[in-house]
Each structure stands twice: as structure tokens, then as C-alpha cells.
Amino acid sequence: MLRYVLALFLPFTVYCSPFTLVVSAQSSPQDPALARVRKLLRTTPLIDGHNDLPWRIRAEVKPPRDVAAYDLRQTTSGHTDFPRLAQGQVGAQFWSVYVPGEIKDSGFARVQLEQIDIARQVIARYPERFALALSAADIEREFKQGRIASLIGMEGGHVLENSLGALRMYYDLGARYLTLTHNVTTDWADAALDSARHAGLTPFGREVVREMNRLGMLVDLSHVSPATMSAALDVSEAPVIFSHSAARALVDHPRNVPDSILQRLPANGGIVMVTFVPAFVSQAAAEVDLRRMANTKQVQQTVADTAERRRALEAWDAANPEPRATLAQVADHIEHVQRVAGVDHVGIGSDFDGIERVPVGLEDVSHFPDLFAELARRGWSDEDLRKLAGRNLLRVLHGAEAVASRLQRERPPSTKSIDELDRAAH
Ligand SMILES: [Zn+2]
Numbered sequence: 001m002l003r004y005v006l007a008l009f010l011p012f013t014v015y016c017s018p019f020t021l022v023v024s025a026q027s028s029p030q031d032p033a034l035a036r037v038r039k040l041l042r043t044t045p046l047i048d049g050h051n052d053l054p055w056r057i058r059a060e061v062k063p064p065r066d067v068a069a070y071d072l073r074q075t076t077s078g079h080t081d082f083p084r085l086a087q088g089q090v091g092a093q094f095w096s097v098y099v100p101g102e103i104k105d106s107g108f109a110r111v112q113l114e115q116i117d118i119a120r121q122v123i124a125r126y127p128e129r130f131a132l133a134l135s136a137a138d139i140e141r142e143f144k145q146g147r148i149a150s151l152i153g154m155e156g157g158h159v160l161e162n163s164l165g166a167l168r169m170y171y172d173l174g175a176r177y178l179t180l181t182h183n184v185t186t187d188w189a190d191a192a193l194d195s196a197r198h199a200g201l202t203p204f205g206r207e208v209v210r211e212m213n214r215l216g217m218l219v220d221l222s223h224v225s226p227a228t229m230s231a232a233l234d235v236s237e238a239p240v241i242f243s244h245s246a247a248r249a250l251v252d253h254p255r256n257v258p259d260s261i262l263q264r265l266p267a268n269g270g271i272v273m274v275t276f277v278p279a280f281v282s283q284a285a286a287e288v289d290l291r292r293m294a295n296t297k298q299v300q301q302t303v304a305d306t307a308e309r310r311r312a313l314e315a316w317d318a319a320n321p322e323p324r325a326t327l328a329q330v331a332d333h334i335e336h337v338q339r340v341a342g343v344d345h346v347g348i349g350s351d352f353d354g355i356e357r358v359p360v361g362l363e364d365v366s367h368f369p370d371l372f373a374e375l376a377r378r379g380w381s382d383e384d385l386r387k388l389a390g391r392n393l394l395r396v397l398h399g400a401e402a403v404a405s406r407l408q409r410e411r412p413p414s415t416k417s418i419d420e421l422d423r424a425a426h
Contacts, residue, residue: 038369040386041091041389046090046389051094051350055115055353056080056354057070072129080364092139092390093149099159101186108158108161112154119174123150129147131149152175158184167211168413177220180209187204190224190227192254193293196225206231216400219236222242229257233268238400239270239395239399244277246281246333247274247337249340253280265341274347281329282323288321295313330362334375345392
């Protein structure tokens with residue numbers, strides 16, 4: 001999820017025009033690059049790191065939170081449904097269970113439980129198409145069975161409410177990654193888009209990472225500050241992921257990953273799953289996005305009337321349209337991560353259904369093969385395309401599971417509290 005205001009969904013464009021196949025060279029069925037990648041995606045799972053369908057269902061106006069009414073067998077108003085998942089050859093999906101961190105009294109754990117409930121209802125509702133996946137072996141087995149292996153990824157460490165017991169229970173409910181922050185700095189970790197209060201992670205923040213390693217929950221560094229990325233890499237014994245980020249060297253947006261961090265991935269074994277968020281993959285879009293954030297902050301501080309505030313924000317958006325990003329720019333970020341970190345350290349993390357705007361050529365989940373075809377035309381080998389699609393993520397998950405089984409033999413669940421660890425540090 002890009003940010004909380006996206007919950008106020010603007011109308012989505014419908015992208016399933018019958019003319020799409022005719023007008024887009026990338027979608028031509030005769031394209032040999034596309035034929036090649038379609039073939040290899042039949043035998044290697046394409047694993048997407050981030051899709052916000054559960055929040056989209058929660059925020060759907062008519063009716064909200066209704067898993068049955070948001071029928072994935074039909075064309076939906078969002079980016080995701082079964083016809084388009086099939087066209088996109090999606091083999092496994094991390095469904096994001098995002099919880100906004102901006103509203104302090106919403107009951108983060110309550111909303112987290114509700115989002116996990118929605119995700120699990122979605123998965124259970126279509127047993128012929130989806131299967132809950134809790135391990136790398138589950139992904140491999142379900143892909144062979146022709147079902148989309150469905151993993152649950154949590155977005156925002158605030159949902160722990162500073163409790164390692166809550167972390168363990170989320171694991172038991174199926175959560176297999178946690179971004180240490182969303183856009184708000186927590187009591188123990190600094191966010192990329194908020195003020196830095198902890199020089200990365202506090203002692204309790206480091207204990208969270210250790211306990212995630214012991215459980216086998218992936219440490220997700222999308223949304224955190226570079227200091228937090230660095231501190232987590234210092235502590236983590238397991239490979240980390242970035243479930244939806246791009247390269248800072250290409251687009252100077254605080255949500256992106258600097259080269260100094262990319263260079264540390266080979267030693268850690270982790271991956272950056274490159275996202276399609278226009279403001280992270282296009283410098284021109286990033287500049288508008290950063291100015292929009294500054295304006296929003298200023299309006300929130302100076303305009304008390306909420307109706308007036310909304311009018312001011314809408315007027316700003318109308319006067320400052322965001323330039324479109326492109327599929328080629330997403331491919332550029334993938335190639336940058338591949339050059340700096342290596343081809344073993346890159347994956348795909350779309351953020352579909354968490355974004356209002358989409359790159360040209362990557363309008364919804366049906367378009368993943370077009371991105372692989374672009375890389376095939378740029379000279380990527382089948383072997384490297386398979387790593388990008390899913391093999392790297394499977395290696396990371398297998399690695400995290402091996403670390404967890406070792407750590408579970410070495411130590412019991414942590415009994416530490418934030419009071420104990422962080423008060424001692426001050
Ligand atoms: Zn996000």
C-alpha cells in the first residue's frame with residue numbers, strides 16, 4: 001500500500017479492452033520473446049511480493065469488507081481477478097494485509113486481525129484457485145497443482161503494539177513477512193517517510209528481528225529508512241526481502257533502496273522485489289509525489305476544516321498531474337538491482353491494488369509476462385528470468401526456514417519487553 005489516502009479509492013480505469021491486444025506490441029501473441037517467457041512461466045512460479053487486494057476489499061464502498069461480493073471470478077473494478085491472474089501467469093502471491101499507521105487510536109492489532117481475516121476468507125473462498133501457503137514447499141506443491149499459492153505479508157511493525165507475543169500469534173495465523181514500519185516511525189524502527197528517532201532500530205527493534213528469524217518470518221525492509229535497513233542487515237541471520245521497492249540510484253525517492261544497501265545483499269542472501277509504483281520508478285513522477293507529500297503536510301497543519309482540507313488537496317492534485325511511468329522504467333530498475341546486487345537478489349513486487357496510478361504497459365496483474373518479455377528482448381537468459389520470477393524468493397524462504405529451525409533448537413521464544421530493552425538503553 002502506497003499510503004493511507006489511497007483508501008479513498010478513485011475510480012479505476014478498466015483495462016480489459018478487447019483492443020489492448022491489438023494496440024500493444026508487447027502483448028502480441030506472435031511476439032517470440034513473449035512466447036518464450038510464457039513457456040518458462042508455466043514451469044517456474046511467478047511469485048509477486050505485494051498485492052493489496054485485502055485492503056481494496058475492506059475499502060470497497062458497496063459493500064465494504066464483503067469478500068463474497070468482491071467476486072474474483074468476474075472482472076473486478078481493481079487490478080486483480082482470476083481471468084487476469086491467469087493471463088498474467090501468477091504462480092504465487094503475497095497478499096498484503098496492510099494497516100494504516102497514521103491514525104493513532106484505530107487499534108492496530110484489531111485492524112491487523114481483521115485484514116488477516118479478509119485475506120484468509122479470500123483464500124478459502126476459492127479452493128480450486130487459491131491455496132494458503134505457509135512455506136516454500138507449499139508454494140512448490142501448489143504451483144504444480146495449478147493453484148495460486150497464497151501467502152500473507154504484513155505491512156507495518158506498528159501492528160505488533162510492541163509485543164513479541166503478538167508477533168508469534170501473527171505467525172501462527174499465517175503471516176510470513178512483516179515490513180518493520182509502514183510510513184510512520186514506530187517506537188522501535190525508523191520509517192523512510194517519517195522522522196528518524198532511533199538511528200535505525202532500538203534494542204527492542206533488534207529483538208523483533210531476532211524473533212522473526214527464530215520464527216521464520218521474513219524481515220521486509222520496504223518502507224524503512226536506510227539506517228533501519230542497515231541495522232536490520234547487521235542483526236538478521238536470515239535473508240531479508242524488500243517486498244515492494246525500487247532503486248534509489250535511478251529515482252531519488254526515500255522509499256527506494258540505495259546502492260550501499262544493494263551491495264550488502266549478496267552477503268545476506270536477500271532480494272529486492274522491484275515494484276511498479278510510478279513515483280518510485282519514474283523520477284518525474286517522484287518529484288510530483290514528493291511535492292504532493294509536502295503540500296499535504298502543510299495543508300494538514302494549516303487547514304482545520306476537513307472538508308476544506310479535502311478540497312485543497314484535490315485542487316492541488318488537479319493542478320499537478322503525475323507523469324506516467326512505463327514498463328521500460330520498471331525493467332531499468334530490475335536491471336539496476338541485477339547489476340549492483342546480482343541476479344540472485346532481484347524479484348517482482350508489484351503493489352497492484354495498492355496504487356491508483358499504474359505504469360503504461362503494466363496496468364494490472366495480466367501484464368506480468370510483458371515485463372519478462374521486455375527483459376528477454378534485453379538479453380536475459382531463461383535461467384536468469386526464472387530466478388527473477390520466483391526461484392530467488394524460494395531460495396530466500398527456504399533459507400529463512402533453515403535459520404528458524406536452527407534457532408528454535410538454540411533458544412526459546414523471547415520474553416523481552418520494550419520497556420526492559422529500550423529503557424535500559426536510554
Ligand atoms: Zn507499501
